Amino acid sequence: MDWRVVYMGGVFISLFLFVMLISKRQKSTADKILSTWLFFAVIHQALIGWYASNKMSDMPALIGWELPFPFLHGPFLYLYILFLTGQQRQGWRSILHFVPAVLVAIILAPVLGSMSVPEKLGAIAPVRFEALFQWMVRGIIVSGVVYVVLSLVLLRRHKQNVAVQFSNTDKITLNWLRYLIGGMGVIWVVVIFFESAQSLYVVVALFIFFIGYFGIRQVGIFSNPPPAHEVYLPAVVQAPEAEVVADVADVADKKVKYEKTGLTEAEASRIHTALTTLMRTQECYKDSELTLGDLAKTLEIHPAILSQVINSKEEKSFYDYINTLRVEAFKQLLLKPDSQQYTLLSLAFECGFNSKTSFNRNFKKITQLSPSSYVKEMNISVQTGE
Structure with a gap:
């Protein structure tokens, strides 16, 4: 040659x-x-x-x-x-x-x-x-x-x-x-x-x-990417500027847990309640491309504050928090009679997962079981193929 x-x-x-x-x-x-x-x-x-x-x-x-x-x-x-x-x-x-x-x-x-x-x-x-x-x-x-x-x-x-x-x-x-x-x-x-x-x-x-x-x-490297979701530089998410703190009501009573942002325990609880309500009513987690910035924009708060609330109240990263909600939604969807005609993967996509690998990895991480093992253990009749 x-x-x-x-x-x-x-x-x-x-x-x-x-x-x-x-x-x-x-x-x-x-x-x-x-x-x-x-x-x-x-x-x-x-x-x-x-x-x-x-x-x-x-x-x-x-x-x-x-x-x-x-x-x-x-x-x-x-x-x-x-x-x-x-x-x-x-x-x-x-x-x-x-x-x-x-x-x-x-x-x-x-x-x-x-x-x-x-x-x-x-x-x-x-x-x-x-x-x-x-x-x-x-x-x-x-x-x-x-x-x-x-x-x-x-x-x-x-x-x-x-x-x-x-x-x-x-x-x-x-x-x-x-x-x-x-x-x-x-x-x-x-x-x-x-x-x-x-x-x-x-x-x-x-x-x-x-x-x-x-x-x-790879989408976006040599071509123009699709419309982007709200994404911030790491420094913005990890350490909000001082003026951002002013967006949060009543920061006089600071707690050590929130001293980076000046966020009070009461305000953190209010934000967490608003987040939980948003997830329950709008099921934002079903958007497979959901980002921390998207939720922060909807809740009208700084992404660093939202990240800190999720970390402290849920004791999870944003990624784990959203995928836990998706797994729970998947488990609830399995119980519906209409779900028997669909495959596990199609139900997973319905709940916000965007690939079989991501679904299997997160489901096993959260439940300690693979999706098929979970279905068998719960004695649920559903198609297990792709």
Whole structure:
């Protein structure tokens, strides 16, 4: 097999994804970061294809300029996840992540300018700069490992935020982020443990194919997402600003439990009662895409306050609270005679679950039984198929 086809395929896929992103309407900051990343990926892949085609001697001035690019991929991965998951604080600091790549480029400018063509082509060992290039390779490895670890930390925080704000997680970007981080991790494993340049080129090209395939399948990455529900940055949900406290009546009698928001026990009870009434009368939990922000908007309170009330009064996260209501609704629905003609999954969808996996996982977590085992134990006649 001619692996040059794979390398050049990576170039065209990167270019295709880049064009898809820049043509996307209403681009977020995360979209702009990803499109910039893909732009540099196109250049990097082109250099790889150029090397693989043994065309270095045609333009020797470009030899060596592939070294700064690996210092870009880690920061782009980290910043993309940071902004996609809403965990950014001060945007101007983001530029500091690219300092190593810029420093490498500045150092390389005089070094590559002083090297002869035979040295660049490897016909003569570049003894003068051998130590420098070795340190750069070590720096590339350190950069890759550090940013993969940092990205995993962001993913972990995002998972916690998802439980705070979302009632269903199957369609959240967790899998997309796992694919990105996992793919980058594989690349750095190849860099560290395999000395073959061909192996690295192949795995980079395959990674581009990989993110292209899953990125196009993931709603909202390369296309415009459907109308969004109310979602807030993690910092907003976890720590409301001081002026938000003024939205809550009578905050003079503060309790330690609610000292972050200045919420009194009486006011927390009132909000909890209003929430319970809302759930009973409007059955909001049946909306499979329900978010904490949706409920907060309906109740006309700050999402951080609502989250705190749910945590303290229900002793659950928003995610567990809503899915507990869905499980209870499902159990009640099972008792109706008309339900016998439907499958367990169709009844689960009626109660707000959006996938079989989510339904089975949450039902077993709450009841300690699988749905089919529960039906058998309760001696309920219902279709158990999908």
